[in-house]
Amino acid sequence: MKAFSVYHKFADLIFNIIKVLMAIMITVMVIITTMEVIRRYIFGLSFIWAEELVKFMLVAVTFLGGPAAYRSGSLAFLDLAVSHLGDKGKKIVGIFINLVIILSCIWLAKLGFEYSFSPMVAKMYSTGLKLKMTYIYLTIPIGFCMMIVFALEQILMTILDIEPEVKEA
Numbered sequence: 001m002k003a004f005s006v007y008h009k010f011a012d013l014i015f016n017i018i019k020v021l022m023a024i025m026i027t028v029m030v031i032i033t034t035m036e037v038i039r040r041y042i043f044g045l046s047f048i049w050a051e052e053l054v055k056f057m058l059v060a061v062t063f064l065g066g067p068a069a070y071r072s073g074s075l076a077f078l079d080l081a082v083s084h085l086g087d088k089g090k091k092i093v094g095i096f097i098n099l100v101i102i103l104s105c106i107w108l109a110k111l112g113f114e115y116s117f118s119p120m121v122a123k124m125y126s127t128g129l130k131l132k133m134t135y136i137y138l139t140i141p142i143g144f145c146m147m148i149v150f151a152l153e154q155i156l157m158t159i160l161d162i163e164p165e166v167k168e169a
Helices: 002-043 050-072 087-116 133-137 139-159
Strands: none
Touching: 002 050, 002 139, 050 139, 087 133, 087 139, 133 139
């Protein structure tokens, strides 16, 4: 139980970091987009890097926000079939679903890391920001790794019969 408590605190830390990063990125995206609309339509000017940065942040928000939404229970879930099961059945189905999620995320994270560090991507730089594309692509497998952390936490909570806290994403 103590080991789970440490793991749960680790998952809480990751969750809180994701929430802060998400808030910062969404705020920056709104500011840059608003600034670009004003610059483009009033002054006829545009920063070369702005659209690219917003696109990269949108990818990061998607792949880092997904695990946070999963942990907080904000993802769509069809529980029509599961709601008819007893407590034991619900636990078995929940563990099975989380195992499938973990296996899928392991596979996708592996592919994501391989692609991010492939020679082709390692030589690529973004046009406007001059960032190595490896850093941009890494948000995808990192998001899947965070999803693994949260799915494992869900399995442990189910096995230890711990009710999930309501977390706001």
